[in-house]
Amino acid sequence: MSNRSEVTRVNIFGREYTIRGAGSPAYIAEIAHYVDMKMRQMTDNATMASTAKVAIFAALNIADELYQTREELRKLEETYSNQLTNLADRIEQVLAETSTPTVAVKSEHGGSAVTAETSDIHSSTSEVSG
Secondary structure, eight states: OOSSOEEEEEEETTEEEEEEESSOHHHHHHHHHHHHHHHHHHHHHSOOSOHHHHHHHHHHHHHHHHHHHHHHHHHHHHHHHHHHHHHHHHHHHHHHHSOSOEEEEOOTTSOOOEEEEGGGOOSOGGGOOO
16 A cells, blocks of 8 residues: 555445545455445345444444454464464474484594584594594
């Protein structure tokens, strides 16, 4: 979305509105179409006397969708967080169960690396030769 306000004309429930917003005209039109669809669904399910009531019930339905989606997202985040914690714990467990870590020491003469278990290294690395 840009910071510049754009003007978009939309039709919601038989009335034309001019919407000024930072969103793209296509995005604003899509949202307006969604609101229009929700309002029309309200009149399909029951006869309502006023446009205000239709708008209120449509808004309640949209808010319900939002809250359900937020709850689903919260549950997913909790599940993924638990899975990541379990994976991290498992990685730490595997690392702790492995043998003594090895250290790679580069030869002073540019040869290939020499590996040795850390418990076998008693002298400084300057004494290692290849």
